[in-house]
Amino acid sequence: MAGSIEAEDVILILFALFFPPGTALLISGCGSDLVINLILTFLFWFPGTLHAFWLIYQKIRNRQHWLSGRHGQLTFAKI
Numbered sequence: 001m002a003g004s005i006e007a008e009d010v011i012l013i014l015f016a017l018f019f020p021p022g023t024a025l026l027i028s029g030c031g032s033d034l035v036i037n038l039i040l041t042f043l044f045w046f047p048g049t050l051h052a053f054w055l056i057y058q059k060i061r062n063r064q065h066w067l068s069g070r071h072g073q074l075t076f077a078k079i
Contacts, residue, residue, distance in 0.1 A: 016052035023052040027059055
């Protein structure tokens with residue numbers, strides 16, 4: 001499963017090339033990532049695109065981390 005890219009990731013990558021804030025909106029919702037991406041895109045297109053690619057990378061990495069089962073178990077101690 002390591003290194004697998006799904007169809008939705010390819011669509012997000014293509015969407016990031018043409019409209020980086022839309023990618024940030026789809027991945028993170030209306031939050032700080034969207035505001036950062038809007039500012040970067042309005043300043044100059046390339047930084048906004050890089051930020052969108054970074055968000056896609058984080059999404060893929062998080063999905064692989066949780067699917068691998070290496071995220072650990074929570075244990076609680078009685079006080």
